[in-house]
Each structure stands twice: as C-alpha cells, then as structure tokens.
Amino acid sequence: MSVPTRRILRPGPPPSASLLLIRRALRKHPGLVAAITILCLIAGLLITTALVMITQHGAYLEAKADDWRTPDAVVLLPRDERADAVEAALRRDDRVTEVEADPMVAISGSIPYGEDTLPSSFVFYDADSTPDMGRREVVTQAAWPVDNPVWAPLTLQAAGGYELGDELVLSTPAGERRFHIQGFVEATYGGMPPLGQIWLGVPQADYRALEARAQQDMLELSADPAASSAGAQTGTIPVPSVLIKTRLEDPGSRPEAAIAQATEDQGITEVWGMSRRTVSMANETSVGLMAVVVLLFSSMITAVVVLVLAFMLRTAIREDLEAVGMLRAMGMTTGGVTRPMVTGFALVGAAGALIGAVLSHAVLPHLSTMLRAQTGISWQAHPDPVILAGCAAGVGAIIWLTDALTARRAGRMSAVEALRGGQADHAFTRTRLPLGRTRGPLAMLLGLKAILAAPGRSSLIAVVSAACAMASVFSACGLGTLALRDNALSLLLGGVMEQVSVTATDPDQVQQAVNRASGMPQVAAALPMDHRSETIDGGGVMIVVVDQPEELPTSPVYEGRSARQPNEVVLGPGLARSLGLEVGDTWTVGLSGDSHDYLVTGLASGAANFGRFAMMTRQAYAELAPEASLSGVGVFVEEGADAAAVAAQLQEDLGSDYQVVNMRDAMAVQVGSYLSMIPLLSAVLMISTALAVVLVVGLMTGSLVARSRTESGLLKALGMTARQAAARVRWSILPPLITGTLVGCLAGLALVRPLLTAMLSGVGIMRVTVGIPAWPALVLGAAVVLAAVAASALAARPIARISAHSLMAD
Template sequence: MYAVYSLCLANLRKKKIHNGLIGLLILLSTLLLATSVTVILNTNNLFTEMHNKTHGSHEMLTLGNELHDPQKVHQWWNEQEGVTSSELVPFRTLGGITNHRGKESSAGLSAIGLYMMNTPARPYAVDELIFAQGNESLNPDKGDIWVPTSIAYLYDISVGDTLGFTTGENDFELKVSAVIVDIPYGGPFPSGARIWMNHQDYSEQFQAMQGTDQYLMGLRFDDYSQSPSYWEQFEKDMGTPYLDSKMNFGEMTAFYLIMNKAIGFIMIFLGFVMMVVALFTIGFTISDDILSNYKTIGVIKALGLSSRRLIGVYLAQYVLLAIVSIIPGLIASHFISNVIVESTLSSLKTGTNQVTLEGNLLSLAVGIFVFILIVLCVFFFSNKARLVEPMQAIRYGMSESDNSTMSKRISAKENLMISFGRVPLLVVIGLRNMLKNKKASLLMMLLAAIMSAVLVLGFILLNSLSSSSMKQTSPLWGYDASDVILQVNNKSAFSRAEFDKEILSDSRIKNIGWIGGINGVVSSERNLNAYDSDSQPPMNFSISVIDGSYDEVGFTTLRGENPRNKNEIAIGIKVAKQLNKDVGDVVEAYIDGSKHSFMITGVYQSIANMSNSARITVDVVKVNRPDYNNLDAVFINLKEERETDHVVNDLNVKYKESASAVKQQTLLDSTYKQAVASLILPMSIMGLLFTGVTIIIVYSISRINIRKESKTYGIYKSIGLTSTKIRLSVSLGIVALSAIGAVIGMLVGVYILPLILGSILSDYGIAELPLIMHWGGIIAFACVAMISAGLGSWASSRVVATTSPQILVIE
C-alpha cells in the first residue's frame, strides 16, 4: 500500500501543472452541469412558488359589454365548485407613459400598452399583489399608483417617482407609492402592464373618455386539468362558446421561463461537452503516461508490484483530483446560478423576498455523477497497465508487437519514393509533431471545434437579437416590419378619414395599414345539446384584423401566404397543430359573435402570443358590422428609412391630442433588450471558460509532446536550427490543426446547435429560430479558437528556447 501511496504522490508532484489543468477541467464541467440543472429547476420552482403565494390565476378573462354580460359571466364562475374567481376589475387602456420624473419618458416606456385599473380593496382571492417596494395598503391613496416590477426594474422606476399619462383629451400625473409583483401581466419582455389607480382618480380621469369600461377576471382552478370540462359546461349553459379574449396559464408563464430554458439547454449541452473533453484528456494523459513510462512500469512489475496496485495508483491520483475539483465547482455553481436566475426572473424579486435557490441535493447528484464518470474513465484507461509484460518492457521499452510494427513503419518510410524532401523544414517539423501524436492532435482539434461552436453560437444569438438585426428578423418573430407605428389614444378627437387623406398625400409615405385586434373561437364540431366526453373544448385565440395588406407592412408566413379576401385566414402554428389544420383546409370560427367559414391560406409563427393567433382582413368583420372601426393602430412604411425620425416627430406634434407615433425599431428594442441582457452574462461566461480551457489544454498537451521530443529538438538546435523556428513550426502545426477544428465547430455552431435550440423554443410558438448569419463575425469568432491554440502552443514551447541543446539531448 505504501508503494501505491508513494507512486501516487510522485505522479502528482511530477506533473503539477498538468494535473492542475485536468482538475480545472473537472471543476468547469461540474460548474456548467450543476449550474444548468439549478437554473432550470429554480426557474420553475420560483415561479410556481410565487404563483401559489399570490393564489395566481390559471386563466385571465377580458370582458366587454358587447359579446357577453360581464356580470353574468362573473356570477356563473362564482357558482362553480373547484374554481375561485377574482372580482370584476374595471380598466381602461392607454398608449404608454408620457413622462417620468417630470421629463419626457424613454421610447420604451412610451410604447408600453397600459391597463389602467380601478383598484378594488385588497386582499384578493385570486392574483394577490406582492409589494416589492413601498408601504403595503388596501388600495392606492388619491394621487398615487402601484406599478409592476416588470417595468419598474427595467426602466428604473422607484417609489416617489411621478409618471405622466394622457387620455388624448386630458394629461395627468400620478405618484408611484408602491412597486408590486403582478404575476399575469408582470413577466419579462413587457409589452403591456397593469397600473393600479385609486378609485377616485380613475373616475375623474376616465369619466369623459370615449368608450366604456372593460373588465379583467382571473380564474384559479383547484385542478387546472379540469378546465376544459368547465368551459364545456359554460358553453352548454350560455348557449354559445366564450367569445371574449382569454389568456391561459401557458401564455402567462411563457416569458418567465423561456430565457432560462434556453440558457439551461445551452449550459447542459456545453457541460456535457466539457465533461467529454475532461474524460478524453484524462484518458489521453493516462495512455501517454503508460507509453512514456513503459520500461519503468515493466521494472516495477518485475519487482513485484501487481497490476491491480498499478491501477490503484492512477485511481488514487484522479479520485483525489476529482474530489478537490468537484467541491469548488458545486460551490461556484450556486453563486453563478443565483446571478443568472436573479437577472432573468428579476420581476419576481421583492425587497423582503430575495431569490433563494433550491436543488442542493440535485447539484450533489450532478457532482456524484461526474465523480463516477471519472472513476470509470480512469479504470478503463489505466487497465492498459495490465498488458505491460516486464521482459518486453525492459528490452524494447514497449510491447514486442508495437516494436515490430514500428520497425516495419521505419523500413516502409525509407522505401517511399515520395517524401518530405521538397517540403519546407518548418512544415515538416510541424506535421511530424502532429502525426506522431495522433491522440493529442485529435484532442486539440476537438477542443478547437467545441470552442468555435460555442463562440459562434453566442455571436449568432446576440447578433440576431441586436437592434440592427431585429428589424430584419421581426417578421419571423411574428411582428410587422413597418417603419412607424401610430397608436390612436383618443378616438373622439381623431378623424381617420382626414388622417388617411393627409398621410397618403405625404410624399414621404409609401403605404399604410390599419390594424386592430379581436377575439376568435373555434368551437368543437358537435351539437350543443349532444355532448361527447372526447370532443375538443372550444379554442380561444387572438386575431389580427387589418385594413390594408399584411404583406406590405411586413408580416410573413412559414407556409402559404397572408389572407387577402374575406373568406381567407392565416393561423399560427399552435392553432394549426391543435386543430390539425394546414394550408388549403377549411376552418369555422366565431368572430365577434358570428360564425364564419374560412379557407386557410397560410401558417405563421409568433412569439408574442405563442402562435395562438390568426390573421384576417377587416372585410370579415364588416360582413356583420359594416360600421366596424375598432382599428386603433396604423403601420406606416416610408420611401426613405432615413426620414423615420422626422415623420415620427411630425405626427406627434400634429396629433398630440389624440395619438402617439413611435418608430418600430423603438418597440423592438424595448421588447428584446432584456433578452440580450439576460443572454450576455451566461454566454460571456461560457465563451471565456472555453477560451481559457482551450489555451490551457493546448499548453499542457504541447508541453507533454515537447518533453517527449526534447532529444529531437536538442539535435535540431545543435545543428543550427534556431529556437524561434522550432517553436514557430510547432505552433504552426497546431494552428493548422485547430483551423480544421474551427471550421467544423463553425458549421456546428451555425447549423446544428441553432436547430437543437429551436426545438426548445417550439413550445413557445417558434418553429424556425430567426437568426442573422453575419459571416464576417462568424469567421472572426471561429478564428479565436485558432489564436487561442496558437498562444497555448507558443507558450508551452518556451522550454525549447530556455534550455541548452546539450541538456535537451541528455534529457
């Protein structure tokens, strides 16, 4: 046993740097795997915990007075056992915050759709509000409002700030008295937010505003899986499907979970890759050590040390390394996970309820899993020590079969007609170094490929979500591609006929398209009096209504085309999947209370509502309502994009009492800047980790190869070859090798990894991940792998320059 202990310590002392690097690899793979598991687990747990704490709704109904009587709907749900319903909360919609702290608000704030709530007294049976900042109270005092964390944290709104609003007819300011967690409308990437007002302020500001109150009502089911049966009963009792808009639990949770699922997937994938690299490195090191010390092992075995104890030397060495490396990796993963979860779920964070991570046992299981993999790898490769025969080892320094093979190779090379005689010397030395150390070369090429894939994927994701790229990809995310969007805030002071006449006579304008929203329902194919337990429940989805052309304002489809006639419809991929319909099929739907039959002309994707949506023309609604005019936004395309700022300013000045204009780029920036911020940290960490690991491992492997070839390099120096040329030849060979790996990694990062990531986003209504391939940047990031490998190999070859030829030959 003492012999095993002594040899283990000798191995650790002899290769301090190399063992340290392997330990670092184990640490990093543990870190990535444990972090990814912790992030995914806590994302679901933290949201579920907060949802339960607030008695969060599973479905949110929006009710007007046209399709259903809100009081009757509310009464029906109050009578249902197993369902808790909230109060009917009146609200009016406004088109953004006009000023913040007395100054004009940012473009993002001014573009957010606002639900101005007539706040009932707390506590609430469903969707209770959690106070993150400010004093908790039953309702806001006069002159005060509560704002959600989703916009407060994103736009630096604090208690005591004043926010300005406009109804078109009247401008008013209110003071923020509290910042609250509002689960249904408080997720990341906010395009809308609920502003909770005092009852008296609400009455004063909106009593003269055109239109009537709408209502929000939340439903919380004891067993959410029973929701379809309740809606079937609703349709039976009311004689019609629910025709107003409805937001389900999946839509509420989507943006809370999407970023961390994407980040978790990337980290799990890269963690496994890092683990494979660590195992490959361990296997390479053990195999190389056995071959390099073949004669020594033969002598030790001849002296009586058994093969089992030789294997025990390697097991003891790497078990110790694993324990020392895994524990810090698990500890570090806790802190990094905390940073990632806090940045992506910041809207759930309160002053008194800081994010506390769970899953320590699962992280420990990850550490044990990594430990077991290392032990199995060490046992597999160290088992080669059993094959060492003492007599052959002492005589040949290798097995007799290997010696015979090597002799044949030498003879074959001497008889070759073609040789490296005409190839430059530096190239010969570099190629010889790679060909003689095939396993090491394979490992370095694999490292370059992995690093290139990681960097390229990170660059593609961040570049595709950048401001400059979003305008190009917005149609593939389900948005328009217009230049300017004008939102009508006060219809009583706005004349559409005059606006159309003036805007179309403007020489800067190319085309316009008026758009609005309406709710659609596809009811199950059956008689209302004959209920089938296997029938599908009614499906509610939002519908875009356009007076103009979808194609002109930039909306696109995955298959088919956008609707042009009143009997045509384009549907989102989630609707198509649930209805089992595709282009050319016929679908019947209730729209605005009337049943219509449509031919499906196209299928598209949209992340805004997880593709639970459809598109129709305004002619469909005008069949039953010829005076329909609920189109409250207009998309404007310009002949010259550089005129965008001027057009926006002109429109805001001219229609300041009734409408607000904003660049489409501004809306996209406000929506996606949070996604970019969430991605930068984890992608930067992973990019730096893989860059550092590549440099370190290339350095370590090159150092081993140089030590094995020290005598050869000593001879080179003694016959006049300079150290710089030797180092350069070695480095050039490794750079050429890493270039092959970088090309492979670049292709993986461009084509394979986005495809896998896209499968994760399919649950969120995205079938094809919209990416911008900036090949200049892709090639530049792929080249970083080559540069890293070159730096590692150049640094490792310094021993050639600092050691005299005589000592190298002696070694």
C-alpha cells in the first residue's frame, strides 16, 4: 500500500521582512536606484508624449470635424453653367446624401507670412453666412471694430505672426488690397497653406462688392475668351466661384469619386478638390513621423534600462550570496530572498516612468502650439489615466520580468555554494595577460585583465554605448540634415518640383521664357514643365508634364527609367502603391470619358501631393486632356543660388505677360511649421541618449570601485598611487566604451540614409538626394567619449580615500 507523501512548504518572508529586504536593497544600491529612476523618467516622458499625440490629436480633429459637419469632399469651380450641371449631377447621385453650394471668389496672390512671403490661392467667403456643412468656429475676435475687417485662419496667428487688429496686405496681379484682422477661425478646409488655399471671410456687404467686381472683370474679358480663360486659370483676375460640398452614404469609400465623375462628364479636368480623408492624412503625417521616432528612441532607452538592471542585479545578488546562503540555511527560499529586491527595483522603475509620464504634460503644450501652426486647429492634451498607469505598469512589468529571470538563476545554487560566495568545490580560472610576461603600464594591464575577467560588464558597456552613439548620429546627421531649411526643401522639391515657376499667358511664348531663363547666371536648367491637378478614377493626381526629363538636374526616378514616349508614364510611390502597379505594368487611365493605356517605365521619388503624381511627356498629356493649355516653364537654380533673386530678375526681364513664382520660398513658408519640430526632436533625442551613456558609465564605474575597494586598498598599500589605482578602473571601462562608440558611429553613418528613407517614405520620398555630413558623427563620438571619461573620473574619486588603515578599521 502506497503511503501518501506530503509536500513541505517553506515559509516565505513575512510582509514586514519583505519591506525590510526591499529597503535594504534600495539603500545598498543608491547609484542604481538613481540611474533607473532617471532613465525610466526619460522613457516614460517620451512614451507618454508619443502615445498622447497618436491617440488624442487625430481623435480630437475628427471630433471637431464631426461637430462642424465637415463634408466628405469639396470642389471649387468657376461659377458657370458647368458648375450648375455638376451640382445637379451630384444631387442625383445615389452615393451622395447631402449637397451644398457656397458662393466664393478666388484669386492668386501673396501675403506677408512671418519673415517671408506666402504665395497661395486666396478664397473669399461671406463671413455672415451660416453654412449647414463645413461650419467655421471663431476662436478669438477683436472686441473693437476694425477697418476692412477679415476673418483669417488660425494658422496666420500661429505661424504667420499675425494678431488681432493687424493689417493684412494681399498682393495680387490686379494690385494690393488691405484688410485688418477682426478674428481668427478654425475649420477643416482652407486653413493649411500646404494644401494650396487660404480662405478669408469678409462681411456680407464687402463680399457682395468683391463678387460684383469679379463678375465685372470677367465680363470685360469675355470679349477675349483666350485671355479670360488664361486669367481664370492663372488666378490673375478674381474669379467668381462656387464651393460644392458633399457628404456620402459611405464615407469610407473614395470620397472624390462622385465629384470626379460629375466634373469629367462636364469636360472639367483641372479643378481644386479636397477630401476630409486627405486633410486628415496631412494633419497626421508629421505627428505620426515624430511619434514613431520618439517611440523607437524610448524603446531603446527602456532596453538600456533592462540590460543595465539585469547586469547590476546579477552583480548585487553575487555580492549578497553570503547573506542569501544564511537566510536559506534558516529555512527561507532563494525566491523569498530575491523577490523583494526584484520588486523594489521594479517599483523604482515604475515610479520613474510615472513621473516622466506626468512631466510629459508640461511638454505637450509646446508641441500643441507647433501642431496648431500646421493644422490651424487648437488642440490641448489632457491627462489620460489609462496611458499614465499603462506606461508606469508597462515599464515596471518589463523590469520585474527581467529581474525575475535574472534572479531565478540564483535559485539553482545550493546553500553551501551560496555561503562560499558562489564558488563551487573546484573553480579553476585561466590567467590572462600574466603580469610576469606582459609588458606595459601596470594600471593599464590590471584594467585590461579586469575587462577579460568580466566579459558581461564589458559587453554591456559596448552595447549601450554603440546603441546610444548610433541613435545620436541619426539624430545629428539625419534629423539635423532635415532641420536645415535648404536640405529639407531640396528633399521635398526633388526633381519633380522646380525652384522657380514661370507661367505664360500665351502657350506660344513658352520657348521665349525657356531661352531667357537658360541664359541667366545661377540657372542650372530651364525647360517646358507643367503641373496639372487631375481627378483620375476618383482620386486626386498631380500630372507632371515634362518632355526632357533627362535634363532635370536631379533625376527623381529611383527605379526604372524616365518616360520618353507618348504611351509611357512614371508614377510616384504613393500613386503606385494605391494602384498596386510596378515597373512594367500597364496603367489604364479614364479621363473625360476616354480610356488611355500607359506603360509604367519607372517610379519617382517626391513629396508632391504625398507621392500621388505621375510624370509624362507633353504629347502624352495632350492626348489625355486635349483641351488643356500647357504654358509652364520650370527653372532649376544651381546649388546654393538665390532662387528669390533669379525669380525677381526673370520677372523683370519677361514682363507682365508672364507670372514668375519663387516655388522654393513658397514651399519653405508652407512647410515651415512642419520643419520647426525637427530641431526640437533632434535635440531632445541627442540629450537623452548622451545622458543614458553618462549614467551607465558612471554606474558601472561606481559599482566597480565599490566592489574592488579591498583590492584597491591592497594595491595602494603595495605602493600604487591613487592616480594609478583610478587609472586601473578607467582602463577597465574605457576600451569597451570607445569600441562601442566607434562601432555605433560607423553603423549610424551607414544606416542614416536607409532610416531617413524609411521615415519619409510615407510622404513619397524614396531616395535621399541631399548630402549628409560625417563631421557630426565625429563630434558626437568625441563628445560621448569625453563625457564618459569625465563620468568615470568622478565615479573613481572615492579611490583616493581608500587606505590600508581604513580597510583594517572596517
């Protein structure tokens, strides 16, 4: 008969004992506690900032759009019979649930914007009207009446430097018009310069006068249809327009499809249209890019915390093996002894992450101001208990799990082995770099022997320094390159957009402009080039019309070749992805009721229209849109040349028959609010990674000094000076640090272009064409090493106070 066995449970420490053990572990390792707290604080701050922006910013903008009953798609058309037919067709369309038309007046011009000039299309509306769809919200308004009042988008205050009551001077080909800002408004459409239009509200009486003047100008030009069409197309005259707004039964479908079909049926191919989905994508592009980079860096810092803590905990347990052995001999389990230590460090990490999460809300208002300059909508972050608690709990759980796995290894040790300090019955270690046969300074040899004796510590220092150096190089060389305006503009313009654009009133005058621009100094190339916005298959596509793409100073084609024949086309990455096409495929285009097939010969990099563009020859576009008039010239200036001076000289030489626009400066003004975030992000990430290296080096050095206190005292008793003893410690830290930093800098330089390409691919940039300097990597590497040397020197200062007398007194 079998006798049932009984399992004997070993008692764990009572709650009071656990608290004492936690307190003992934290008090015994103050440097580790400080390092964990600071690093987890940085990680918590970065993680919370990124998560709040991802979860709250987009949701807030969508909620505001719902409150304003923002239409799913809009289109701005010249007010005529065809616009009425488009509106009627949309009202009959089963896909459309609501249609509303608002009268407007559009004209091209420019306004002062900060320290620059913003060229754009300006659309005036009746500020006293109350539309049912696409409402506008006045966020601030002057309490006193002003002369010639205008209600402007909030972006003019956030990025343009305007305040209530300021004068707004609109310069147009027809002359100047002066307004004073009565108030600032928020709206989904018409407030973002990069999307091509700025909407301005004027009182009803002023709007009717402006509308009557525009109608009179159109009547005066009606005798000359060619001049009237050219004036309306280039925006040199005010154009009475109508904004047709639609809401769809299925907003998740392609919102532009219904409008595209209605306009194509009327023979309208080139229109300004926008969808709520496109605006949302533009709003979230910079937020998404920044949040992803911040999350990657915060993950790296969390990994550094995990690696450092795992090593230090293993060291701490090894130092306390005698105490562990005594407690085990008294009946406690190893887990019961190490669990309080693990829990204590996990709580410290969670507390640091929670503090960082709370502090992130001191940073978010500054980011909110930057985002308001981009979107024209005020957003205020609010504390989210789920994110705060989740950040702290997540960091604490990662630390606890890592520490638990590390401490588990100590549980496999017998009590006798623990009492011996972790030594087995027979422990033989090979002597490396024997002092009797190895030449060199004694301090250096002892430091190198310490490296070989502790490969784990050396590997940890090398890995951490390499990771931080690589991240710093990316911040300085990659993000730092984008922080320079000229480099960012070169990337955004690429070979798809010219630096100076020339538009002739007569297509027959194009070659004259090409000849004049080609002979100017500082001009690298000038060739016929047009950009046309078309709605193809329900989506907005920019058509880049150019005959000699091989003459472009920078070829945008990164795969395949340029389009040279009338049946060939090069696609932008965004358009290629949406169509599912690659090089060698056929793109079937339906426009104005006709269908055309094009062979995809290449893919081009460019941020124009978020990568939704196509490049083709003039003959190919003439077959696609026979009624279109091509009258553009693209002027590319030499590197380092002043595009503004070239544009001014060209306008003076060509006269009033041509409209010259400095596209480089226009792009700089439009994306200035986006670029302003990059220097801040780069500085924060470099400081965070540098601080991580300094903390790790200081912690490792301090730990080594504390553990080798007896050894240092004996060496000083045998005649070694305090300087030599400190040099021994530095030699055990600096070689792996320098090696890791060098590897990290080289890896960062090698990976900066692929990482930048991956980061910018979402906006259509698939190839980085600007030069990336290597000197920031050298400066950063030297700075990291010098900071580490200083940290190790400070951490080794206690060696000077060690003596044989103090050791005997202890």
